[in-house]
Amino acid sequence: xxxxxxxxxxxxxxxxxxxxxxxxxxxxxxxxxxxxxxxxxxxxxxxxxxxxxxxxxxxxxxxxxxxxxxxxxxxxxxxxxxxxxxxxxxxxxxxxxxxxxxxxxxxxxxxxxxxxxxxxxxxxxxxxxxxxxxxxxxxxxxxxxxxxxxxxxxxxxxxxxxxxxxxxxxxxxxxxxxxxxxxxxxxxxxxxxxxxxxxxxxxxxxxxxxxxxxxxxxxxxxxxxxxxxxxxxxxxxxxxxxxxxxxxxxxxxxxxxxxxxxxxxx
Numbered sequence: 001x002x003x004x005x006x007x008x009x010x011x012x013x014x015x016x017x018x019x020x021x022x023x024x025x026x027x028x029x030x031x032x033x034x035x036x037x038x039x040x041x042x043x044x045x046x047x048x049x050x051x052x053x054x055x056x057x058x059x060x061x062x063x064x065x066x067x068x069x070x071x072x073x074x075x076x077x078x079x080x081x082x083x084x085x086x087x088x089x090x091x092x093x094x095x096x097x098x099x100x101x102x103x104x105x106x107x108x109x110x111x112x113x114x115x116x117x118x119x120x121x122x123x124x125x126x127x128x129x130x131x132x133x134x135x136x137x138x139x140x141x142x143x144x145x146x147x148x149x150x151x152x153x154x155x156x157x158x159x160x161x162x163x164x165x166x167x168x169x170x171x172x173x174x175x176x177x178x179x180x181x182x183x184x185x186x187x188x189x190x191x192x193x194x195x196x197x198x199x200x201x202x203x204x205x206x207x208x209x210x211x212x213x214x215x216x217x218x219x220x221x222x223x224x225x226x227x228x229x230x231x232x233x234x235x236x237x238x239x240x241x242x243x244x245x246x247x248x249x250x251x252x253x254x255x256x257x258x259x260x261x262x263x264x265x266x
Contacts, residue, residue: 002033002034003233003235004033004229004230004232004233004235005233005234005235006030006033006034006035006085006086006229006232006233007033007034007035008034008035008036009035009036009085009086010035010036010037010038010081010083010084010085010086011030011035011036011037011038011084011085011086011087011088011232012038012039012040012077012084012086012087012088012129013026013027013030013037013038013039013040013087013088013090014039014040014062014064014087014088014089014090014091014125015041015088015089015090015091015092015142016039016041016050016054016090017041017046017050017194017195018049018050018053018194019053020192020193020194020221021090021193021194021195021221022090022142022188022191022193022221022224022225022228023039023088023090024053024054024221025221025222025224025225026088026090026224026225026228026229027039027054027057028222028225029222029225029226029228029229030229030232033229035232037057038057038058038059038060038077038081039054039057039058039059039060040059040060040061040062040073041059041060041061041062042061042062042063042064043061043063044061046061047059047060047061058080060073060076060077061073064091064116064117064121064124064125065113065116065117065121067124070121070124070125070128071128073128074128074129074132077129077132078132081132083132083133083134084129084132084133084134084137085133085134085137085138085232086137086138086139086140086232087125087126087129087133087137087138087139087140088140088141088142088228088232089121089122089125089139089140089141089142090141090142091117091118091121091122092114092117092118092142092157092160092161092195093113093114093117093118094110094114094118094155094156094157094160094199095110095113095114096155096198096199096200099200100152100153100155100200100201101155103150103152103155103156106155106156110156111156111160114156114157114160115160115163118157118160118161118164119160119161119163119164119167122139122141122164122167122168122171123167123171126139126171126175126183130175130179130181133179133181134181135179135180135181136179136180136181136234136237137179137181137182138181138182138184138231138232138233138236139168139171139181139182139183139184140183140184140185140186140228140231140232141164141168141183141184141185141186142185142186142188142224142228143161143164143165143185143186143187143188143243144158144161144187144188144189145187145188145189145245145246145247145250145251146187146245146251147159147161147162147165151205152201153199153200153201153202153205154199164185165185165187165243168183168184168185168241168243169183169241171183172184172240172241173241176240182231182236182237182239182240182241183240183241184231184236184239184240184241184242184243184244185242185243185244186224186227186228186231186243186244186246187243187244187245187246187247188219188224188246188247189209189213189219189245189246189247189248189250189251190202190205190206190209190210190218190219191206191218191219191220191221191224192206192218192221193221206218209250211256211258211259212250212253212254212256212259213247213248213249213250213253214248214249214250214252214253215248215249217248218248219246219247219248223246223248224246227244227246231244
């Protein structure tokens with residue numbers, strides 16, 4: 001028997017933008033495991049572009065900033081799929097159009113928009129799909145390996161991800177009153193994605209993080225996707241309201257002797 005045992009199960013994946021997206025890698029892993037993967041993207045234009053890389057996929061459109069669209073998405077999907085066995089929430093946005101600014105200069109509208117898209121959307125999606133989700137469904141969101149380190153380019157997205165980490169705990173508790181639906185996150189280290197490319201100065205941070213991993217090799221979206229697939233499966237049934245850190249050991253290696261030598265060499 002296949003270890004994941006998710007063949008034939010229907011999984012809804014939010015957030016594919018292109019082949020570098022974590023959501024795309026998740027879809028690939030799930031499809032390899034013979035799950036039935038359906039997708040939700042932000043706009044009709046995005047659907048057109050994603051359809052080119054996922055030509056046989058069932059792709060829906062939903063702008064999560066509009067709660068009515070989330071409700072309509074649930075209605076539309078329910079007409080084709082009687083049950084959803086899992087949801088992958090791989091959605092995040094921060095407005096960096098004005099470049100890198102000190103954190104205390106964060107604009108209210110930018111912060112609240114980021115909370116709305118990156119965090120509140122998980123609550124809205126869970127609520128809209130609660131009657132469509134299988135009684136033992138699994139919901140997985142994508143967070144970051146730590147929200148305690150003040151990485152300047154990441155700016156206000158880190159506090160937003162901290163809110164997301166807390167949100168999944170409250171959702172798990174809330175849903176436990178009527179189901180066994182689980183909520184977890186994969187807290188990934190730095191990745192090469194098109195979204196991360198929009199973060200000012202990200203490349204230098206990525207290269208630094210790569211050297212901090214115990215293996216001296218950067219994390220891949222496939223590794224994150226593999227963990228997502230595990231959390232979606234019944235094999236992870238004992239894991240709920242947790243964030244699983246996937247960072248290739250970076251978080252224990254900040255005092256790597258070779259990095260220290262390079263940093264203190266004047």
